[in-house]
Each structure stands twice: as C-alpha cells, then as structure tokens.
Amino acid sequence: MFPLRRVARGFRSGLVQLAIGTAMTANAPLPLRHFLLALAVVAVWGTNFVVIRIGLNHLPPLLFATLRFCMVLVPMVFIVKRPAVSWKNLAAYGLLIGAGQFGLLFVAMKGHISPGLASLILQTQVFFTIGMAMWISKERIQGFQVVALLLAVAGIVVIAAHGGGAATPLGVMLGLLAALSWSGGNIVARQAGPVNMLGYVVWASLFSIPPLFLMSLWLEGWPAIVHGVTSASLGTWLAVAWQAVGNTMFGYAAWGWLLARHPAATVTPMALLVPVFGMSASALILGEGLPAWKLIAAALVLTGLAVNMLWPKVRTKFLAPA
Template sequence: MKPRDIALAVAVAAVWGVNFVVIDIGLDHFPPLLFSALRFLLAAFPAVLFVGRPPARWRWVIAVALALGVTKFSLLFAGMAAGMPAGLSSLVLQSQAVFTMVFAVLLLRERPGRRQLAGLAVAALGIGVVAVRLGGGGLPAGAFGLVLGAAVAWGLSNVATRRAAPTDMLRFMVWVSAVAAAPLAVLSLLVEGPAADLAALRAIDPAAAGVLIFVALVATLAGFGAWGALIRRYGATTVAPFSMLVPVFGIASAALVLGEPVHLTDVAGGVLVVGGVLLGALRPGRPVDTRAPAAGPLDRVAA
C-alpha cells in the first residue's frame, strides 16, 4: 500500500475507535433507540436523494438494515447506556468475526480452514477473559450481554452483506441507513415513549448536534466511503487487518477522554481477541484479489 493509503486506513480506524467515545457522550443527550434512529436518518438524508438506486437487491438492503442498523446498533447503544464502557465495547464488538464465521458455515456452507478455526478459538477465549470481570468486577452482566448480542447481529449482517455483494459500499450504506431509520424511530416511540423522545429533541444543543454529525457523517458515510475505496484498490485481505486498530484507539480514547480504567484482564482479553481475528484473517502466500466486492468493510469494523 502507498504511504498515503496506509495513513488513510489508520485514520479511518482512529475515527471508528473514537466513535465509541462520541457515542457514549451522545447517550447523555438521547435515549439509545432515538439516538440510533437520528444517526441513520442523518446518514441517509439528503444523500439518498442523490446516490441513485441501491447497488444490490432490495431484499439484501432490507436484511442488512434490520440486522445491522436496527438490531446491532439498538443492542450496542442500549448496552453502553446500561453501563458497558465505551473502550471495552469497541473490543467486545470485534467478536463479530467469530459469529461471522459461524453464520458463514451455517448459512453459506463455507468451510473454514484450520487457521481460521484456531483464530476463532483464540478470539473466543479472549472474550471469556474479558468476561471474568462480570458482576463483581465492575462490568454489568446485562450490558455486556447486550453488546455481545450486537456482535452476533453484526455477524449475521456480514453474511447478508457478502450475499448482497454491493458494488459501491458508500451508496449501499446510504440505503441501509434510509431503511433502518424508520423502524428505529417506531421502536423508540414504543419503547422509550414520545415524551422522552420529544424532550431529547427539544434539548438538542451544539454538543448533541456535533455528536450526531460525527457518528452519521464522519464515522458512517466518510468512514465507510474511504474504507470501501481502499478495499476496491487493494483487496479485503490487505485492508481488513487495519481494523484491528479500532479497539486500540477506542480503549485509548476512552481512557483519555472519559477516564475509563484499563484492567489487566481487558488488555489480556484484547490481545487474544485481536490476535485471534488476525490469525484467521491473514493468509500468508495467498494473492490478494483486488476484484473482490466491497462487502469487506462490514466484515471487521466498528460502530
């Protein structure tokens, strides 16, 4: 990769890592479901009016919108609102690679190699090490379960994205956002209530507006657009490992900005999760197919 593109890949990973801190701040302004609905609404409009038709079949746009936009982000935001630390959330979400492989075997009949299976086992062990702090260790079990459920939903959406094989990841994400916004808004009204939603909307200040702009336009549209361009240029095998920097930036920024403590078990579990994902992703000696569809960005990225 050219130095300029390496810098771009690192910058995207940094944005996605810092995004967890921004989400944590946003949850002080909005109920979780409303926050997610506003994120996708802003990511979709007015962009959806100018990007043309979806670059994939509608059934896959809807499937990814429900799995990724509605389920994954609802669970993630709810988990963080319930007390899951921002930095640790960025790490636990990387377990989506494990669930992606499981769903790919069950639904796509893929056959993982020994290296991938070993990586899956190592990553799963890492999540187990992180989970040691549940309950008595200051980590809410329910919040941890919600974020882990978000990783499961992300894995399912990865499989749907692979089947969709969108030719333009940015345009695909705009349409996914457009489809996801409406059911999230309805869920917010039903679960969080019109009064809470209206109060949050009335209380929007520059800080809340900045949070929405960052998560919708910077992390979602600009981030996926740049990542998709790198995937098309170099192939998923070359670019995807850079996403392992996301929890590094996530944990570091959460410690610096939010003052979140970093526990030894978090570090040990993080090394195992990242190492396991990389073990399964890196395939020495195999040429990179730069013609691979731009579905790769959803395989190993953050919120």
C-alpha cells in the same frame, strides 16, 4: 411476502463468497496514501465509541440511533443515486445494521458496557461471519481457526468475569448480538456485489429508521423522545452528526473504496486497530481505567483476531514448501 427460498439461496451465496474473500491472501502491501486512509478510517471508527458515549448522556439510545440514520438519509438520499440492488437487499442490510448492530450497541452502551470494551467485543463479528459461512457451505473448521476462536472466547470470558462497572452480563450479551448483526449485514452487503457503498448505506437507512423509531417509541416513550430532542446540547447534536458524517459517510465510503482496489486480506487486518483506538480514546477522554484484566482480555481477543486473519498469509509466505 419475500420469496424465502430465493433469499436463502442468496444469503448462502453471500456467505460462501465472503468465506472465500476471507481466505484470500495478499502479496502487495498498501501504498502509503492508502495505508494512511485506512488508518484514518479505523481511527474514526475506534474513537467513535467515545462519541457515542457522549451522545448517550442526553439522548435515549434508540432515539440516538434513529437520529443517526436520519442524518445519513437526509439530505443525501436526494444527492446520491440508489445503487442497482434489490429493495429486499437494502431492507435486509438496513434492518441488520440499523436496528440490529447499532440499536443493540447503543442500548448496551447506555450503562451496560464501557466504550473501550464495546469496541473490543464488536470485533467478534469476524468469528460469527466465518462460523455462519462454514455452517452454510459445510466447510470444516481448520486448526488455526479453532485456536483463534478459543483465544477470543477466553478474552470474552475474562470480560464477563471481571467486568464489574465496565461491563455487565447484559452488556456483553448485547455487544455480542450487535456483532452477530454486523456479520449478517456484511454478508448481505457482499451479496449486493460491487456497488457504491456510500449510496448503499444511505438508501439502506430507509429501512433502519422505522424500526428504530418504533422501538424507541415503545421502549423509551414519547415523553423521553421529546425531552431528549428539546434538551440536547450542541455537543449532543455534534455527536449525532459525527455518527452520520464521520463514522458512516466517510468511514464506509473510504473502506469500500479501499476494498474495491485491494484484496480483502490486505485491508481487513487494519480493523484490528479499532479496539486499540477505542480503548485508548476511552482512557484518555473519559478516564476509563485500564486494569490488568482488561489488557489481558484485549490481548486475547486481538491475538485471536490476528491469528484468524493473518495465519493463512504467514503460512503461505513463510511455511509453504519451497
């Protein structure tokens, strides 16, 4: 049994550190090459929701998630050295990101929410992270954070009220739970300290695969697993491979590389572009409509995220007393 008090203390420490990192302000912009790298990452992450939708045409969602992490693990586990973190930390991250974030996300996207809206709702992980940090560290919420949260909540309400075929109540709920799992994974990763993020993700996959496969076996059944694997087309396997290579290995490694060289407040606002790429790719490739209510919802959520991420920097730079 894990030492619960030690895990709780570490979790609290990670939350406090993440809250401090979120509140940082950055003075120097990203160099052009680093900006283009960050742009490439968010483009991959945004358009990846379309790739997920394509893969789900032939694979059950939990099996799809299982195969994704299998391709991350093998053969990279024999190439990349295990980072110097505890097995408990790797297990927590693998469970939260694997079974939590992507397991729930893939289930949601199997007919419950469109790729564009999924890319938007998943970004609410920012508010979950800050809320948990404040709850644990007993910090008081600031005025701009209340405004940011209300804007984002208004956007989610618009989605829930007008989703229709684009988002069911179950899809919205699963998307929010996936965002909550992602925020927990971020906190656990922060607790691990400065490690090789590629190796971290690869070795944490050891703990993502078993629960995902067991859930697939229980909820989707062995016949569906066999049929999904044997009937998958080349395009389906390319979608699985892209999940592992493009989204995980390139995306996480490049993002971690950028965060190791620049303040978090300089890099993380780039993530605001993920829903932009996600909704644009969904409209162009899958023909997902962009009615007025969806654009209003996107504007509300993205404005809330922008206020939360950028207001401290704007206040310091333009509103601080001379």
